[in-house]
Amino acid sequence: AQSVTQLGSHVSVSEGALVLLRCNYSSSVPPYLFWYVQYPNQGLQLLLKYTTGATLVKGINGFEAEFKKSETSFHLTKPSAHMSDAAEYFCAVSDGTQAGTALIFGKGTTLSVSS
Amino acid sequence: EAGVVQSPRYKIIEKKQPVAFWCNPISGHNTLYWYLQNLGQGPELLIRYENEEAVDDSQLPKDRFSAERLKGVDSTLKIQPAELGDSAVYLCASSRTDNEQFFGPGTRLTVL
Numbered sequence: 001a002q003s004v005t006q007l008g009s010h011v012s013v014s015e016g017a018l019v020l021l022r023c024n025y026s027s028s029v030p031p032y033l034f035w036y037v038q039y040p041n042q043g044l045q046l047l048l049k050y051t052t053g054a055t056l057v058k059g060i061n062g063f064e065a066e067f068k069k070s071e072t073s074f075h076l077t078k079p080s081a082h083m084s085d086a087a088e089y090f091c092a093v094s095d096g097t098q099a100g101t102a103l104i105f106g107k108g109t110t111l112s113v114s115s
Numbered sequence: 116e117a118g119v120v121q122s123p124r125y126k127i128i129e130k131k132q133p134v135a136f137w138c139n140p141i142s143g144h145n146t147l148y149w150y151l152q153n154l155g156q157g158p159e160l161l162i163r164y165e166n167e168e169a170v171d172d173s174q175l176p177k178d179r180f181s182a183e184r185l186k187g188v189d190s191t192l193k194i195q196p197a198e199l200g201d202s203a204v205y206l207c208a209s210s211r212t213d214n215e216q217f218f219g220p221g222t223r224l225t226v227l
Contacts (some may be wrong), residue, residue, distance in 0.1 A: 004157075032214045043119070043206060043218035044158070051214065090157050094214055100146045102171060103216060105157025 002027045002093050006106035014114050019063075019078040021109050023091030026072065030096035033074040034103065035065055038088040047089075050074065051096065061085070086113045117141065119219035121207050127225045133195035136222045140188070140209030147184060148216065149192050150206040158206055164190065194224075202226045 007022040025031055032051050036044040048059025055067040065076045074091060088110050092103040120139040128134050140147050145166050150158035161180065163171040166187035175182065179198070184190040194201055204223050208216040 034214075036218075041220075041223075043220045044208075045218070046215060049215060092157070096214075099212055099214055100163075100165065100210060101214070102148060102160035102163050103158070105159070107155070107157050 002029075002031070002095065002104045004091050004093050004104055004106035006089075006091050006109050008109055009107065010110045010112070012112040012114065013081045015083055016080050019076070019081045019085065019111065021076040021089050021091075021111065023065075023074045023076065023106060024072055025074060025091070025093045027093055027095075032094045032096045033065075033067060034092040034094070035059065035063070035074075035076050036090045036092060036105075038090065038108075040087075044090065047076070081111075081113045083113050083115065086111055119207055119209055119217055121205075121219035121222055123222055124220060125223050125225075127227065128197055130199055130226050131196040133193065134197050134224065135194075136192045136205050136207075136224075138190045138192070138207030138219060140190070140207070141217055144209035144211055144217070145187070146210045146212075147190050148208040148210075149182060149190070150208065152204040152206055152221070154203070161192070161205075197224075197226045199226050 003026045005024045034049045035047040048057045050067045058064045091106045095101040147164040149161040152158040162175045164184045182192045204221040206221045207219045210216045
């Protein structure tokens with residue numbers, strides 16, 4: 001079975017500050033890992049994904065995440081927050097041995113950015 | 116390339132009424148997913164299709180929910196009868212042979 005835990009349901013940062021959103025996963029098979037962003041009344045947009053290969057993954061809008069197998073973590077970071085980054089962020093895992101399997105999502109983290 | 120299209124975007128119904136949601140996936144995407152997103156929660160899978168075959172419907176409440184994907188393209192998700200607890204956002208997603216899923220904007224259902 002797979003599961004995702006996002007530590008902190010709400011994170012607040014100042015504009016220009018570091019963004020760190022935490023995600024830990026549990027998987028009995030090699031995982032594929034994802035971060036999605038959701039703006040109000042919109043669907044989910046993929047920020048970045050880890051499948052195989054390089055463990056540091058760069059995504060859109062300046063975000064990146066590092067897959068750490070020993071820590072079962074996939075934390076999302078951005079060096080400098082912008083006001084437009086305020087949104088809901090979801091970490092997700094799927095079965096890396098079978099393409100197309102459903103995503104298991106965490107409960108989400110709301111990011112607030114203040115000026 | 117057009118994204119995943121869902122309609123309606125919003126639906127308000129009385130309890131015990133039927134309701135249907137429609138999804139048109141990205142062209143060429145063989146896999147289609149319906150997810151349920153409750154307020155303050157992450158999406159949860161309801162059903163997954165590979166072409167026209169439902170390959171994972173273990174989380175679909177079959178007493179009141181049904182889905183179909185005729186011809187392996189568009190899909191419809193139906194609830195009959197709707198209950199108060201069905202109020203949520205219903206998301207459709209599609210993917211090709213890899214694991215990158217593209218999501219539609221969702222249908223927000225309110226059951227009164």
